[in-house]
Amino acid sequence: MKRSSESGMSVIVRTVTCVAAIPVIIFGLYVIMHGHLTPGGGFAGGAIIATMTALFIVAEGGDAADRLGRGMLLTAESAGLVLFALLGFLGLRTTFFYNFLANTGSIFGTQVPFGPNPGYLNTAGVIPLMNLVVGLEVFAALSLVVIFMFSYRKEEQ
Amino acid sequence: MRRVKVLTLVLLFAFLAACAVQTHPFGKPDQTFMDDYFIQNGQAETGSNNIVSSVVFDYRGFDTLGEASILFAAAMGVFLVLRRVEK
């Protein structure tokens, strides 16, 4: 009745992995999106989402690493780095990496008074966009490292 | 050969202990002018509540560009080393 290979885990482990993936990914996206209000940011949130790839490979067995989409992850990683450099070029009227959206009133441009306050999401200019791009790149890079190390197995014998 | 290794370890630990004595006492840093400017003006200039995020992405964004490049190069390095070359 077990349809997986000889190194996969039982039905209970696979089902609980699929159920527990949803709160973990939502929590990782929450940490990425609130990077300018609470501790965390792009790097920690990307690492949180990348643990789901390793958990999926452990639950399904080592042969499942060949079925995951590598082309999409490579495209996401490259797009993350190129978009991050592009966000630096957009403020080139003053200097490289200038915060051209802060305190202007556009997308993320509300002004913040000095002192402790409950966090407002609409502030901080270009920093939430940078958090999103860096989170995507960190998740893709860590998932690719795990997938490539699992795919290198003995097949000739 | 084993005596050379033990001697090297003891010498390195003595050097590290000599460095640990000469740092500033824990809790009283020396020069804090740059960080005082970041704490006073970081929230008004960048608009974010998290000063560490504003330092990482706004005041020192060039270092973060180099760090993202290192992560990209590590993933590419692992891909190029663990590769099957067909004959």
Place this chain on the structure above:
Amino acid sequence: MISLPFLAVMVIISIGLSAVIFRRNLVKIVMGTSIIASAINLFLVSLGYREGGVAPIFTGAPRLEMVLPTPQALTLTSIVIDLAVTAMMLSFAIIIYRHYGSLDSRKRRLRE
């Protein structure tokens, strides 16, 4: 005399160095390098402590006296660099095991 966090950092660096010098298995050498990297991150964060200070975040801050934020930003970069170095060393260990058949660093392979 010596403050306690800096002494702890030096002890952990010595433990990692002894793992790199005295062990012959390649994976244990990689573990020693990772221990040294974690001790360096602890040293960077403990350099910026101010007495009676809170975290440098204005969302719900109890008071306005904060610790220094710059060493925490440098520690973020250091963590990512250590991850990249460990990933490359482990992939080289996989290639060495596939090619030579063992992970012992003292076998006289190149003289055969």
